[in-house]
Amino acid sequence: MTIRKRPYHHGDLRAALLDEATRMIAEEGTESVTMRAIGRRLDVSRSAAYRHFPNKEALLVAVATQGFTRLHALLQAIDVAGADSDVAQLRQMGETYLRFAVENPARYRLMYGNEALKRERYPQLQSAANGLLEELVQIIMSYQRAGAIKNHDARSLAYVAWSAVHGLASLVIDGQMQAPHDLDALTRLTTQTLIEGMKS
């Protein structure tokens, strides 16, 4: 007749771990994520997580991978909805991308910024990130067909565009901007500069 607050088995610990890790990263930064702390917060033992992830790095990589997937979904939503004007879509993608980074700085930093080798060791992460790139390549190509962008290798142009937006995101969340510079204006300037530069 003992009342169990919590059953021995959690139900879906794997998902809970991902959620909690994501929350901790958002609230206290990636450094605060500890296998033991995460266990405490989920009222689970310190090594329970090892039944679902081989080690801490794998858990963090999973959070990063999920981040790429979410960001990709956000960008795809635009693709469908806002086929409005010629350049509006690219501009909107830039804004969405930036907003994601600013709203999830620590997670964004986790998505990039980690040891280069990691990509090779975690194919899921690699492919989630690549999904983003392919999306962009497709859009560049459609602009090229429409004659809005010069006929250069689409993948290279995609890298250039991605670089610009990613770089801006990094500088912003790194606090590299002096005053609280108007982010929206800067985003517009960046996308506009890109579009202009890719025309000729």
Place this chain on the structure above:
Amino acid sequence: MTIRKRPYHHGDLRAALLDEATRMIAEEGTESVTMRAIGRRLDVSRSAAYRHFPNKEALLVAVATQGFTRLHALLQAIDVAGADSDVAQLRQMGETYLRFAVENPARYRLMYGNEALKRERYPQLQSAANGLLEELVQIIMSYQRAGAIKNHDARSLAYVAWSAVHGLASLVIDGQMQAPHDLDALTRLTTQTLIEGMKS
């Protein structure tokens, strides 16, 4: 009559710590840097470093700061030497920047990519990074005077340019490029796109 391999006092441990940390970062990545390991390599006790840096973070920040200073110096050297053609200088800056990042990936990642707050807590790091930006702002302004770049707020344009180059550097050292894409070509494409986009 005991022969002392090493005097009790090191002489310039602070500089040696910086050097050794930089070396370890280059050779084995930032994660390999350990107060204890660094002590071992310098044949010094594990907590000797605490006489020169309040903690490990401060030591790493010092390495990052030195990185900004070095990169800044590299860019300034161009400023003086290659006042050759109109756009050649900007192009060359981009190439130099990229080369630095590719040759010092772990250190470059350390320079950016860390907790946003850090900048606020380490004014030296902040100002070293700002030095880089100011350099770029000056160059943009000189191009504006020469009529090669549109008359928009120079600081904003500098952010855009910096973003693009920094973003490219990040993607490259993160292994985000698929095949061993021709980095030089991509660098040229990036700088050219920027210059074109900033004209009108």
Place this chain on the structure above:
DNA sequence: TGCAAAAGTTGACGTTGTCAACATAGCACA
């Protein structure tokens, strides 16, 4: 019904960052 596999717990180990207490060296000043 029984039993193997999945999921969770506990104990233990080595490593880490860091502090306090101590040891030594160098330097300024009598």
Place this chain on the structure above:
DNA sequence: TGTGCTATGTTGACAACGTCAACTTTTGCA
């Protein structure tokens, strides 16, 4: 020349961490 202050380096200790091995509890299926 000696004397003591301060900078510098060492050692012992501690708590937190990641992770493994051995154990326990459930669950699901033959």
